[in-house]
Amino acid sequence: MQLPSPAPVRLGAHETPAGPLLTALLAGVPADVDAALAAAPALGALAPSPGTGATADLWEGLATVAAVDLGAARALEPHLDALAILDQALIRDAAADPARTWGVFAAEGGADPLQATQTPQGWALTGTKPWCSLAGRLSHALVSAHLADGRRGLFAVDLASGGVSSAPGDWVARGLAEIPSTPLRFDAVAVDPVGDPGWYLSRAGFAWGGIGVAACWFGGAVGVARTVFAAARDDEPYALMHLGAVDELLETARRALAEAALRVDGGDAIGGAGSLLAKRVRATVARAAEEILDRAGHALGPAPLALDESHAKRVADLQLYLRQHHAERDQAGLGRAILATGNAPW
Template structure:
């Protein structure tokens, strides 16, 4: 229930800044059963605090992946309790490999971009099997064979949501889904839209700040132009998120990846517009004198970089040129 989750969030001291307290709250949140409800929850949390949404989103995503795997194949012998993450990124000079020995899978190597690994209890991680990065595994991060690095992490945005490598030296892991299943499953596109909902919710308070400025007795026509530009951008992005979630909740998987990429691009552009217009309209004062506003801007600037900008546009263009996903 979204309302119950938000009510409990309001009772958390240090929501979004105290990672342990925020994670404890996230573990107690009931996972919504639809894409639309998940997006509503994530956006509403991001309105309150961007970092809190960044904490909640991968935990819910991991639980959703486990549900998908259980529905698609044999039962998994995995303890779902605790705080979960999803580590699926790759990086130069780093490689996590999975090797099977007498029926037991073990992981060896280094995995980059493991957000909050030092705070989580479990994660779903992708690993290389032979020469293919094709298998998803459940990993207990409390295993002594897993070491979470503290950096490098010099971020000013999402400062406490440390995303650093983990080193794994033979930790036991449980396969989740068939080889290649992680990227093929319908929920992969759904999860990408959940991240976009966080971006959108994080930008909504910037619209509120612009509206307050436009109501000031000293406001001029330009202040209303800035507000209008942000209002229409976020309104359009919300419409796209709602429409995308509605389609996904019908069970349609046709061109799901392209649909999700389009939605993420629309939302990312709207967030970039909100950041730029807020900076032009409000000037430096809230960035140096308003702690909540300054932290929100910094958090959003880091978070929205999960969108790959022109590279994602090139992928969309390639799909459209190939005749995928007509209107």
């Protein structure tokens, strides 16, 4: 399903012309996972890679989709991230194939971690990869794996290859229910390397991709905020108070994303500076989105959570999606990164 003429989510002034990706989305935004996967190749051809001068267009596009449906954004974001990674690795033929839909499977965990070994025939993967979102619906994925020297490598995988199979795993989520993220088993699966060993985590785009996820959180929070706005009345002071607080929170998150886009495009987000920027922006947007969920519950009461399917879904989706920010652990990581600079940054 597509929603025609959605309201855009802008990071800068609304009178600024929309970029190619946002312009295409304003003609019709994918409003569910099926539509997002169908549109992914065409949207991928329009989406800029972060750091190439139009990062705001990429993040505005993701936020605009997320404001309509977070499941659609959750399907589209990894596809665009994979295309950006392939572009950064100078592997453009794979990215240009319009028949491919991509995921990025880089989570770690479990008793049988995925291992990459080099054979006379090339690289092969063996082991289990957790949290493989939409693996049964995608054609390809970029998958991280452990190397013999302790580093991690990134590999392009045809998910229809022999040796790729679903591993046991339940998906009982109430939020993002349409994005099953279950394990995959790899048995000596032939793969193509993407970048040198260790490149995936050390490249500047790793931090930038994390901010793209925060743009999706921001869009989801905008969707919740629009419901708060639609319900507000001038004679309800508490509802107005929550609306004002929601606006303040959204502005804080918007400014963080807008400044980050400028810094990424300006070359001021490389190495440690880029990692620190991503930690700050993700923390800022996550905190804003969590408080907006809380404010919306207070302002709206139980009725929309019980009776409004789109609002109830959006709240559940955003609650789960936000858990990609690891709360206190990520805040501690931010503090550690600030301390490592050797100077108070304020």
